[in-house]
Amino acid sequence: MTTLGIPRIEFETKQNLIDILLCDRRNEIAHGRASFPSCDDVLDLHKKVLGMMEALRSVTISEIRIKGYRHNGSASANG
Numbered sequence: 001m002t003t004l005g006i007p008r009i010e011f012e013t014k015q016n017l018i019d020i021l022l023c024d025r026r027n028e029i030a031h032g033r034a035s036f037p038s039c040d041d042v043l044d045l046h047k048k049v050l051g052m053m054e055a056l057r058s059v060t061i062s063e064i065r066i067k068g069y070r071h072n073g074s075a076s077a078n079g
Contacts, residue, residue, distance in 0.1 A: 010059075014052055017045075017052075
């Protein structure tokens with residue numbers, strides 16, 4: 001993200017979603033702990049993750065089109 005000059009702040013606010021809801025729950029299930037999210041929880045998480053992926057895709061494509069990665073100092077200005 002830094003290389004392309006993509007501001008990370010929008011995605012940093014979703015860190016708990018990724019770390020806790022996605023990774024921790026995945027690990028609980030993978031290690032056989034009795035963690036059974038409801039269908040509604042799974043669908044909600046799916047919707048949020050896809051939204052983040054689409055937002056990142058959109059920002060990435062935009063930066064590539066305008067060649068934002070070529071601007072000097074863009075990486076340090078955005079984090």
